[in-house]
Amino acid sequence: MSEPVPEPIKRHKNLQPISREHHHGLLLSWKIRQGIAKNISYTRIKAYCDWFWENHLQQHFDFEERNIFPLLDKDMPMVKRVLKEHRRLRRLFQSDNKIEQNLSLIEEELVSHIRFEERTVFKEIEKTVSEKELALIEQAHSDIGKHATTTWEDEFWT
Numbered sequence: 001m002s003e004p005v006p007e008p009i010k011r012h013k014n015l016q017p018i019s020r021e022h023h024h025g026l027l028l029s030w031k032i033r034q035g036i037a038k039n040i041s042y043t044r045i046k047a048y049c050d051w052f053w054e055n056h057l058q059q060h061f062d063f064e065e066r067n068i069f070p071l072l073d074k075d076m077p078m079v080k081r082v083l084k085e086h087r088r089l090r091r092l093f094q095s096d097n098k099i100e101q102n103l104s105l106i107e108e109e110l111v112s113h114i115r116f117e118e119r120t121v122f123k124e125i126e127k128t129v130s131e132k133e134l135a136l137i138e139q140a141h142s143d144i145g146k147h148a149t150t151t152w153e154d155e156f157w158t
């Protein structure tokens with residue numbers, strides 16, 4: 001069985017908590033791929049996807065939109081692109097139609113979204129944003145990180 005191999009990128013320490021969430025996002029795509037390869041029912045995979053969205057990814061998107069993207073000029077093409085991808089991914093996660101097709105789209109598009117953020121957006125932030133503002137990102141992130149979340153028992157990907 002294939003293992004997920006996320007690109008190791010050395011991030012500024014204040015961005016590392018967000019990068020860890022990216023690692024978990026890449027794992028979600030890997031789990032979807034595993035589920036499909038193992039002929040797991042689409043409703044079972046979708047149930048996990050819904051749980052992951054509601055308990056992890058939704059907050060991650062909101063956090064980026066509130067605390068990270070505004071550090072860059074809103075007219076930059078890279079900022080427009082990530083916001084557009086968020087809108088599209090939100091729609092895919094929240095849809096209950098065409099489950100099979102949407103799971104494949106989520107799997108592909110989430111990986112490319114995360115890679116773009118890591119390789120392009122976060123790189124730009126490290127280059128242009130002050131140390132003080134970077135420290136504020138981590139502070140804001142640790143403030144929201146205290147919510148308890150449930151765990152998911154049905155590990156169909158193993």
Ligand SMILES: [Fe+2]
Nearest residue numbers: 061064082117
């Ligand atoms: Fe994002």
Ligand SMILES: [Fe+2]
Nearest residue numbers: 022064114117
């Ligand atoms: Fe992200």
